[in-house]
Amino acid sequence: MSESSSSSSSPTEEIVRLIKRLSAYVTFKMSSLFSTSIRNLDSRSVGAIAGLAIAVIFTWRALRTTGEPPRRQPKRRMQPAETSQSNPASSPPDVSASHEDNGVQDVVDHFFQPVKPTLGQIVRQKLSEGRKVTCRLLGVILEESSPEELQKQATVRSSVLEVLLEITKYSDLYLMERVLDDESEAKVLQALETAGVFTSGGLVKDKVLFCSTEMGRSSFVRQLEPDWHIDTNPEISTQLARFIKYQLHVSDAKPERTAPNVFCSQSIEQFFGSA
CATH class of the missing domain: 3.40.50.1000 (HAD superfamily/HAD-like)
Structure with a gap:
């Protein structure tokens, strides 16, 4: 029963549980270390604390990245070869932009065209x-x-x-x-x-x-x-x-x-x- 529930859990839930375990372990370690005199700390104890802190930080950053919505990738400009193979019913954004530019140019040309004298x-x-x-x-x-x-x-x-x-x-x-x-x-x-x-x-x-x-x-x-x-x-x-x-x-x-x-x-x- 537990196996089915753990298999159905999402990656985000697993990371949250992992952080909770690490937090509990760090809390236990810190309490035991502070109850001991600082003079008695050896290099191994200091390294263990630093390693735990780094693990917590990286895990938290991974959780933030997973929760954020994916960023939209910029659309790649289609090359002429790809355009010829694409669906003719769908036009890339560049085509519509080109039509808009042409429309603006037509208005400008019409406005500045020479006026025929009477x-x-x-x-x-x-x-x-x-x-x-x-x-x-x-x-x-x-x-x-x-x-x-x-x-x-x-x-x-x-x-x-x-x-x-x-x-x-x-x-x-x-x-x-x-x-x-x-x-x-x-x-x-x-x-x-x-x-x-x-x-x-x-x-x-x-x-x-x-x-x-x-x-x-x-x-x-x-x-x-x-x-x-x-x-x-x-x-x-x-x-x-x-x-x-x-x-x-x-x-x-x-x-x-x-x-x-x-x-x-x-x-x-x-x-x-x-x-």
Whole structure:
């Protein structure tokens, strides 16, 4: 019966019983030693006492270690070879940490990514803060390309409206064209009004000028002294290069730059980056 009980006892209980026995033995020895004169102690008695004390100390430390919960071992970083053999459904802690780092980096990249400028900012930058702009109608604002076509109809290009309205927000805009009769002039004004060009507040009908010759348009430009002039006639661009700060020459074919202050583009939408 005693054998079964001792076999079922835990290691901790056995150590406790061992300490109790040692304590009782040490107590007995100490009492017998102190009852004897110190002079009668020999080296063997002193060694026995020291040995017992050391045994008690080590036993007590072993008991403390057994009673404490085991410390968690640091998880070993998985090597690439082990990762390939591991269960794909379970991810090591490093993978989740890597995902968190990537998420933080994505937020930082998104926050500091370059902001795309608006069309208004591009227009202002391209015009170099120019406060006055003159522009031809035919081939730039209108679909038609000759005064003869204006006798039949006038059509505003829908793709140019956004750029045109942005220009009127930052600059004093004047539109001009050569026409053959009063009916053509009326058709142009009606087309501009229908397209909503006059509703923005930056352009009024009084700033739409008409003349009967190409030289008349050049004369308008020189009198107004704009910072920019936009035209399709290369001869006028060449003539005005000495008097106007900047010019934009618009042509379907790739035009050649005739002067350092004359820029070239297939359309004003393309020049301002909205096409």
